[in-house]
Amino acid sequence: MPRLVIDDLEIEVPKGTKVIDAAERLGIMIPRFCYHEALGAVGACRMCAVKFIQGPFKGIQMSCMIDAQDGMIVSTTDQEAVDFRKRVIEWLMINHPHDCPVCDEGGQCLLQDETVSSGHARRRYPGKKRTYRNQYLGPFIAHEMNRCIHCYRCSRYYQEFSGYRDLGPLQIGNRLYFGRFKEGRLESPYSGNLVDICPTGVYTDIPARYKVRRWDLQRSPSVCIHCALGCNTIGNAHYRAVMRVEARMNPYVNGYFLCDEGRFGFSYTNGGADHAQRPWTSKIGGADVTVEAALAESSSKLSEIAAVYGPEAIVALGSARNSLETQSMLSRLCRRKGWLGPVWFTDTAVYRKVRSAVERLDSGIAVSMREIEFADFVIIAGADLLNEAPMAAIAVRQASRKNAQIVVIDPRPISLPFEFRHVPAVPGQIERCLGSLVKGSISKEELKGLDSAAKGFCKALPAKFGDKESGISIPELADQLMASRRPVIVCGTGIVSESTPALAADCAQLLRESGKKAGLFYILPGASSFSSALLSGPDAKGFAEILSEIEQGSIKALIAAESDPFRDFPDRERLDKALSQLDLLVAIDYLPTETVKRASVFLPSSTVFEMNSTFVNPEGRVQHAERVHAGGVPIWGAHPPRIVRNFIPGGDHQPAWEILWKISAETSVLESVLTLGELIAAEMPAFEATGKAQYPVNQARIIPEKSEGSFVKPKTRPEQGQKPKGFNLLLTDRIFASREPSVYADTLEGVFPEPALFMHSEDAAAAGLSDGDTVSVGLEPGSIEVKLSVSERMARGVLILPRQKGIEWQRMKDFSAWIALERIRKI
């Protein structure tokens, strides 16, 4: 632990800490451009010069390049160092254009700040300025190369950190250029971070282009709800519109960065560019009414139905994008009023998988994304990280950069920004493959040391997973796993069998008991699926059952709280008929969903930017999102009206939990009964168990010390015999285009991937199909027409259909289907 003195302040820092970081711990911000904690030091900008007065180094040195050592005495304010930095700024500004007024970085620009603070105001150099031509980099990032100061942050982030190669340095010396070889959209789905990382305005974001300055923004810490990971964000709003979402540093979750879906997929909260897409006003039977009228209508109808048919004629739907508050309120109302539900997922199997995943997480084994970065062997089972949880892929990439071996066991044509071994196993084989890999990694000595339950489990694991099936030598990988110290299993909950999450947990437990510091991370299907699993019992009715009860007429009313079965349920025709039999369909939402259009009573709810809300991420981390702004129809795009009003247009929305409370007609004010913290704690014992039942809770983890029920005996044989003929059609997520808030975000429309059906190339050849064909997939009532995409890097015998906008997958009868070869026809 070296001790050093910086500006007369003494500090002791861990070995290997750079002097610039040591100073930052003391609260001394040494100016820097190229240095970034996540990217490391290259010493390119010469801006962090400080004077070393005593110690192993003497004189002016770059503080980002030198490790703190004992006996160093450093001065950041020495005249020589100050002059040096002043000259560096002047030299960096020689070619910097005079365009701050039209630059979106102005007001949040590191270069601007450092220039002003160094006192440089007048260009003394009489020569001409260097210029560059700009490139088109896609719909998110604007490029203005003249502003570049050659710090290399962008290329280091883009190539080294995020693992994409299409943007980088060209040319040398003063002609250095950062861009693509050919113009075009950036391939990386993490390109938005260039905006954050660039110390000046070379990369600026297009959705907020020219619209706003940093000082005008209302900013609050928020949480991303586009996937389950719960990345920390900063919401930025102005003139009643969310203008921009920035990454918020959280070392345990997302680090400094954010994926493009989370960063640019915010426009649903503004109702799109024309602000007309979001349902702003309450409706009864499609006609606009006041909130009070809609509340009274739904409340009286509900009590009427409860009085006539009994409370079990009312069913409540929730979803994985509810906040924890809304979920707790749903749970409380169903429990106390006798309503059916709440039903969180239309797919009961997904719900069971989430439950078994959440049950098996304990604080010993659950790892955060940060801990994944330090793993030396990562097994990704049944998860397509880039499409299902993009920031998790970045975390695994950091492990890969530290030479970790990555094994992906998944039938899909996975592409990830790092090197990995892909075992294209069909869903039924994932367990066997994972099992044999883990079993192979347990040496005989280690086996002896295990207790009986673990030993029994280990023995029951399948011994072999044929090289033939995988094309990859599992024993070789198992040897590497045996040598690893910190393996992590990342397990999906989407396409895998119902028993897989539990098996993954057992495998992680087994690795742990064999002496490794093993970790487990689940990829869950929505921002608050973790909390939904903690809220209702395992006997909750599935959505299909509810639907048949509606068809039989025993359910008369349905409350859909931020839930859209029309999107999630694969049989739209049946749903359509069933819902038309209802007496009352109350929709509470902020998205213009099909359910909202069909609702007999609609009540607008608040988005995550418009209320204080809580979400639990897949490692059980409770995260609080603060309200960014009050919401309402944005003023953007036209003159604000020249009238004086005492209300906010479109400001009728309220948090879904509040609406639920009001329509339940218990009392008008929740606080008179219990606080939000008490409400959540009463519904979710784990929340109280954190010892922090006070509300709001942030960054506490609500997973138990030790989970119960481990080492379930795995199925030894592959599921065979009853296997139907043909292809297994799997529904999967796809980045930008399949998760619920994102599909309503028009900012993302430019990057929606083309709808495609994925098929193995040999299967396609056998069917006489080739890449790019438009095929029709025959289903019972109709068919789905979609472009075919052929890949060699996927499992045979499966068809992958993304649940994305542009594909009418809701024509399937069930969540998975078996399609005979002859039903796939070229058109």
Add this chain to the structure above:
Amino acid sequence: MWWILGLVLLIMKLIIVISVLFGFAAYMVLVERKLLGRFQIRYGPNRVGPFGLLQPLADGIKLIIKEDFVPRTADRLVFLTAPAVVAAVPLVITAVIPFSDDLTIGGTRIPMVITDLNIGMLFVLALASLAVYGIALGGWASNSKYSLLGAIRGSAQLISYELSMGLSLVPVVMLAGSFSLVDIVNAQERLPFILVQPVSFVIFLISAMAESNRIPFDLPESENELIGGFHTEYSGMRFGLFFVGEYVSMIVLGALTAVFFLGGWRGPILPSLFWFLLKTMLIPLFFIWTRATLPRLRYDQLMHLGWKFLLPVALVNIVVTGGVMLFMGW
């Protein structure tokens, strides 16, 4: 029948005196504003009518049509009557002031004074001290701290200066040998008292200034510390009455000064009424000039001047006058 004629004459005199007085008061406002303007190298009001001559009319209309506002917590009756007291008192004083030589019409001598009281000067002093009731009551009834402070200052100031004013007039009475104002004017047939009693004149002038609450003695209303003092809460014509009262009393004090020290209506060649008016106007003009020249006194300076300077000087003056009269055997 003579008594009817006497009544008609009296009423005519009353009407003439009151209308002339009000007219003078109104135009005194204009004269003050114009003069103040010129003292400050500007024009003063010149927008309403030629040379701003209709300005008093405009002011009057404005004051009459403004809302007559009574604060909610005010003592309503007192609040409403206080301005009337202020305006009425100087009017009543004019009853004893002779404004011209006796007029002889058809052999009948008509005295140019509304009523020649033999205790005229006592009457004047008594009424002059009554004027402070308007200020004190108005300030009290407003139920506002500024008004109350103004009212207290007004009372204190009046008590201090009433004394020296009365004492400064003692030598005048001694010289004239009568309290009647007509007799006092007649006593100045040879020599106006200002030449005989300059010290008395100065004391009377200063006290008169203080009586009429004008700069440098306007502490009861000092607008920059008390927001208008006793009339802070007044608006419309009630505020106008305070205003009228101030200007009428200024003219009345001018008239009294003329009577006591400047020989009243006496003067060579020109008609006696003209002399009276000329002398009467000298004092208000001097007041205006003072307003343009002097700053407001501090409260302690005010008290110091009244009690420690004017009062002893007035007493000494009486003694000296008495001694001289005794010595000269008047």
Add this chain to the structure above:
Amino acid sequence: MAKEKSVLRDLLDDVMGLADSYAVTLKHLFRKPITEQYPDFKRLLPARSRGRIILTRDPEGEERCVACYLCSAVCPTDCISIEGAERKDGRRYPLWFRINFARCIYCGMCEEACPTLAIQLTPDFEFSKYGVLDFLYEKEDLLVDHQGKNADYDYYRHAGVSVEGDKGEHINEKPPVDVKSNLP
């Protein structure tokens, strides 16, 4: 006796002081007033005087404002609101620009902050209206067809961002770097 003498001297001094001040005011009484008879006579105000605000155009006739938000940031009464937008040719401009003159205190800080010399204060100070909403001036009301006080300044000639034409055509710029060439 010396004391009494000094008291008399003091008294004399005081009286002389008073007389002096009376003399000064009396002298003023006979001076010609310096007042200007405002509505009858309107004095020509200097161009820099701070009255009603305008938005000027550059020598090419384009509006100078680039919606940089500096004026609204510096405004002490928050009376300026803007929405920036991008024109089809890439030029940054205010979609709407509103000044609430009912709030404006004519301090001129917006003019000082403006990097493109677009917002300028004019000597027009006769600015009263009957309705508060009439003081809400939109861009159409503010924009004028001249360059105001700075006739020949064109921000986009200095900026370095190309709106029309190629890079490197602005004042004091080299031609753009050809990244595909190895020639120096």
